[in-house]
Amino acid sequence: MLKATIKNSQKLIENSSGKNRLARKITLALIETALRAANPRSVVKKNLLLKRNKLIIKGKTFDLNSLNNIYVVGGGKASGAMAETVEEVLGDRISGGCVNILKGTRNQFKTSKIELVEASHPVPDMNGLQGAKKMMSLVGEAQEGDLVLCLISGGGSALIPLPVEGVSLEDLQEVNRALLKSGAEINVMNAVRKHLSAVKGGNLAKAAYPATVVSLIISDVVGDPLETIASGPTVPDPTTYQDAINYLKEYNIWDICPEGVKKHLNRGLEGKYPETPKPGDPIFERVFNLIIATNRMACLAAQEEGRKRGLKSLVLTTFLEGEARDAGVLVSGIAKEIFYYNIPWKKPVIVILGGETTVTVRGKGRGGRNQELALSAALKLRGVEGVVIGSVASDGIDGFSNAAGAIIDGQTIDEAKRRGLDALSYLLDNNSTAFFESIDDCLVFTGPTGTNVNDLVFIAVV
């Protein structure tokens, strides 16, 4: 059994009573379940099975006798725990490996076959680049009959940087900054990034050919688009050099691009440097991209847990986006309709939403998107009983706080009033952390969970 993820569960229920207490207990139990469903160790264990001479990866069976080497590569915020678990399962069957992990986390993981390289995030560094080179050299050696296990999770894009020849890390950063500033959409940014990288946009899979490639992927992108998670190192890239150049021109970045970048893209356009592998490319016949943890899976696990407890439970959406405080209003609106009218579901009921909201900072406070959502919901839920809303970041770090998020009920705002706090002012000042720090039973603490499948929002009406 895993240890409890929420560290202060008792504190979060001890001040409440009756239906609020019940709703809080259920919400905390479901948060716990959802976070476990996204735990990299448990999802790797669940999806990577060794049975006699068979290796079963998410239902796909490989005969170990006909596999020569197994190499393990990859990178991302969850990849240290993933690598450690892969080694626990495969042990000496691993021929070699290199995985890039977050700087400062090396001593959390124990591996002997897989080298763990600390790299910087979100701004890539030379360590990351060295690790990426080792990975490319490993997969370059892989032959037909070999298996490359690629461990992908959020942050992988920055953690495995490998610019093409003639382009430096600084060049990449300059282009990235300009793209971010331009307000370009993610597909625009990725078209450019993939055409400046030797890893992204399917290039890692291409380098591993003719070996079989299995990517185990933990998704931190709403909607789980394979080509976007960690910039899709083992996923076909439909975009072209022409697209990349067009986008840079459209967003007025082309003229300020470093010379190396322009030169490379022009060479690519002239066919002097290979394209990223495209959908339909035969190399992908040997590539299996397997998502093993997503926001949806975490939500559905919580739904299942709710049902086991005899409660009607359902996932409303895993595409929750938009401004956190408005999401809070909406979530409370759903809660109120159930509470007052039993519409569209008769209470007791659990409604689960997943996704990731944003906070447009206008105030000067300390906060996080989940806490802001919860505070906003609390303001709309004064006086109702047996309604709890919980919102947490699955990585355990909500915004600029050391809390994962918060849970609130119909008493939260009155409790704040008793303590002389004006909740609305705190919300308007983006000061949700300070608000909840002044109340004993709202902030949810898990510590860093080592995974990221975005945020989870629970509505419990009992």
Added chain:
Amino acid sequence: MLKATIKNSQKLIENSSGKNRLARKITLALIETALRAANPRSVVKKNLLLKRNKLIIKGKTFDLNSLNNIYVVGGGKASGAMAETVEEVLGDRISGGCVNILKGTRNQFKTSKIELVEASHPVPDMNGLQGAKKMMSLVGEAQEGDLVLCLISGGGSALIPLPVEGVSLEDLQEVNRALLKSGAEINVMNAVRKHLSAVKGGNLAKAAYPATVVSLIISDVVGDPLETIASGPTVPDPTTYQDAINYLKEYNIWDICPEGVKKHLNRGLEGKYPETPKPGDPIFERVFNLIIATNRMACLAAQEEGRKRGLKSLVLTTFLEGEARDAGVLVSGIAKEIFYYNIPWKKPVIVILGGETTVTVRGKGRGGRNQELALSAALKLRGVEGVVIGSVASDGIDGFSNAAGAIIDGQTIDEAKRRGLDALSYLLDNNSTAFFESIDDCLVFTGPTGTNVNDLVFIAVV
């Protein structure tokens, strides 16, 4: 049969085909049904029945033989149509009446027993005050055995202004402006308003005592709090003079209040002027506040219509609030979960939301909250098929446009691109009306509907 409310239905489906066309047709039919369910004429007809010698008001039966006089008073945006219909039903049984209606709409209604007085909205005027005086004089004459029918709808607060003695219309406006500027919540504003009015906060019902009072109410307030709709002229007021003074001090308005206002409130506090009638006051034993149209009723009527058509249909919430563009993102997120995963409902399904969003204007464009919601949703729904989102203001006037709202599908943004429009820029400039004017098949036109039960949002996934 009523005429079709949507004037351009044909235009809204002729460019689409397949599942999009089907989803548009259904959405338009449900909008039509919802608007009819809020139509003041039809809801009065449905709830006010004359059967032999019995008057049946929303299931409550009055013996006409034991009723002496029937007086009709009230005011609000829907009250002209309500008064006309009441007269159609009761005819000569009406002894007299006076109802305040929107300026410029007198010639739309035909009554002979009920005087219709044009008054100004949202800033009250002397006409409104004169009408209010007539109402008070009518209900003042009413005796035991008489019935006062009070027709209440949104806008009634401004349309029936009657300041207490010693307070002028200008004084009221000054206090109102200060309250609005202070950001005070509606319950704060109403506590003050009710203690400066001879009509609001149950005072009309008090004046009518010992006659029986039946209020027919069309709600334009999310959540339908009786004491808030038109400031509750026939509803108990739990707030006191002390509350009103405390609030004004708390929000730093007391010191800048007109002398007449301060004097009146102090007199009230000293018991020299009567309190508004409180919950439990015996006068309310003869008062029946009957809500005959709400956002929820409109949503449920649409749900029923969807079900009649064999489609799973449900109301998710009637507490939709918050920033319009974020509500659009959320609504599209629900649509996507259904479209891609059949979660939490298997398609085809209709999801209905009601409420009223707001637009924080940051750009310079022309728009309305429903159109902004629809535009924001469209940006998130590119490429899906058979998904339509429709958002309309039930009064037929969305923001500063002459459209009621808009419907969009997965083709809307591509269609805009073909016409050279960058949808995101329009959204960021709060320019949703200009955006949709450039596309043929999105804006929904109904003209003013003469009712207001807030906004209706439909998600159709077929």
